[in-house]
Amino acid sequence: MTAPITIVFPVFPGVTQLDFTGPYQVLVRTPVSSSGLTFSELARLEDVERCDVICVPGGNVVEAMLNKPLVANIRRLALGARYVTSVCTGSLILGAAGVLHGKRSACHWAYRDLLPIFGAIPDPARVVRDGNFISGGGVTAGIDFALTLAAELTDAPAPPLEAGRPDIAPGEVLSRVQERYAGMLAPHRAVAEQIAAANRRDTPL
Amino acid sequence: MTAPITIVFPVFPGVTQLDFTGPYQVLVRTPVSSSGLTFSELARLEDVERCDVICVPGGNVVEAMLNKPLVANIRRLALGARYVTSVCTGSLILGAAGVLHGKRSACHWAYRDLLPIFGAIPDPARVVRDGNFISGGGVTAGIDFALTLAAELTDAPAPPLEAGRPDIAPGEVLSRVQERYAGMLAPHRAVAEQIAAANRRDTPL
Structure with missing residues (x-):
């Protein structure tokens, strides 16, 4: 540099x-x-x-x-x-x-x-x-x-080392992860929508 | 855990x-x-x-x-x-x-x-x-x-993202990295040999 x-x-x-x-x-x-x-x-x-x-x-x-x-x-x-x-x-x-x-x-x-x-x-x-x-x-x-x-x-099962992306992860691994994320996605979505709505009411960003 | x-x-x-x-x-x-x-x-x-x-x-x-x-x-x-x-x-x-x-x-x-x-x-x-x-x-x-x-x-060239290991890196990339590492390898080797020799003279580890 x-x-x-x-x-x-x-x-x-x-x-x-x-x-x-x-x-x-x-x-x-x-x-x-x-x-x-x-x-x-x-x-x-x-x-x-x-x-x-x-x-x-x-x-x-x-x-x-x-x-x-x-x-x-x-x-x-x-x-x-x-x-x-x-x-x-x-x-x-x-x-x-x-x-x-x-x-x-x-x-x-x-x-x-x-x-x-x-x-x-x-x-x-x-x-x-x-x-x-x-x-x-x-x-x-x-x-x-x-x-x-x-x-x-x-004592966890062997890590799914080749499952780092949804498109290559085995179906069972992907399902388990999606289940775990489901509960976390909702609050993120709620907050994102709240902020986006507030911004529309405020002066344009 | x-x-x-x-x-x-x-x-x-x-x-x-x-x-x-x-x-x-x-x-x-x-x-x-x-x-x-x-x-x-x-x-x-x-x-x-x-x-x-x-x-x-x-x-x-x-x-x-x-x-x-x-x-x-x-x-x-x-x-x-x-x-x-x-x-x-x-x-x-x-x-x-x-x-x-x-x-x-x-x-x-x-x-x-x-x-x-x-x-x-x-x-x-x-x-x-x-x-x-x-x-x-x-x-x-x-x-x-x-x-x-x-x-x-x-302003560097595009990073060689698929060259993370010597066995998959393009020859030119590998050569350049090996050149750069050559100077660093020697002091590491000298110190390693010095420590190993000292340990052999000391009580067994």
């Missing part, structure tokens, strides 16, 4: 965060920093005693792999977790933590060949499961990975 | 935020609230004088559509913006703001039929462009939408 571009994302109570953070990721590839997007309500990793799942995201992981307290805390939590998981190059951090030895793992394709350095077995699948190790490939595999993990955590 | 599940996402400087927020969206569908994921470094919408792009994310938009200051500020910014954009049901908020009249727009398929209430023309495409209005369909279309917008903002 030649000149700075100002983009406003109005974030409101009830917002679907990924509607914001997905485009944001593409438009401004940003680290957690004091400018741009930051996350709050974070806990210090060393203060987390245990967890059921540890999920290590990727990114620019050179600094993270060399960060001994970070890697030690990830190792500590991973050893006590029910599921040890990662997205993208997060698997390299798990490798650096010494917990991937002998495990099949996904990774962004451009960095996948580094896994054997940590004794891990690279797997090109979008979502890879080896016992209680579950990993997603590149960043866009993160959602499929999470659907797989969610099914595991909830 | 029957019992609360503790999931830890270690977020480090350099993290790819979507590696975290993509799975997070699936695993905990959360609004912007005082618990769970929150965003900081936000500006008050009424304090934003103008922007080049306004991008309205979706979510549970009933409350947002009824929020008069929110809708008025979105309308004000949209009228001065170079690009007026939305993801998912964000297009219903643009509709409520009265700026979609006569425009083709995307929306989550379950709510798409509400667009005509605001005079907009529903379009089932994943990314829809009508003049300087660009919209994405459901939440997972947000990334394709943003690639389209990024190409528009940067």
Whole structure:
């Protein structure tokens, strides 16, 4: 971009965060920093005693792999977790933590060949499961990975990964989703009609 | 989920935020609230004088559509913006703001039929462009939408939307990406080998 571009994302109570953070990721590839997007309500990793799942995201992981307290805390939590998981190059951090030895793992394709350095077995699948190790490939595999993990955590049936649009979803899946949406559609329609009617009465928009 | 599940996402400087927020969206569908994921470094919408792009994310938009200051500020910014954009049901908020009249727009398929209430023309495409209005369909279309917008903002060539994996990417696209990654792979490999060697000298992991 030649000149700075100002983009406003109005974030409101009830917002679907990924509607914001997905485009944001593409438009401004940003680290957690004091400018741009930051996350709050974070806990210090060393203060987390245990967890059921540890999920290590990727990114620019050179600094993270060399960060001994970070890697030690990830190792500590991973050893006590029910599921040890990662997205993208997060698997390299798990490798650096010494917990991937002998495990099949996904990774962004451009960095996948580094896994054997940590004794891990690279797997090109979008979502890879080896016992209680579950990993997603590149960043866009993160959602499929999470659907797989969610099914595991909830005793839900396997996620319908190939059912993302009504025209390709199996009939049974589509019916169930339509039933669930039916109750939500009515209030949306009522509010939309109310606003449209009010606007017709007011000055033209 | 029957019992609360503790999931830890270690977020480090350099993290790819979507590696975290993509799975997070699936695993905990959360609004912007005082618990769970929150965003900081936000500006008050009424304090934003103008922007080049306004991008309205979706979510549970009933409350947002009824929020008069929110809708008025979105309308004000949209009228001065170079690009007026939305993801998912964000297009219903643009509709409520009265700026979609006569425009083709995307929306989550379950709510798409509400667009005509605001005079907009529903379009089932994943990314829809009508003049300087660009919209994405459901939440997972947000990334394709943003690639389209990024190409528009940067005079870049059209994004290779069907090139997300090395095995399906056109040779020319793959070569260019491999060239770009080559310089980043070397430091990752050096650090990985250094850590692996140190671990072999230390106590077994």
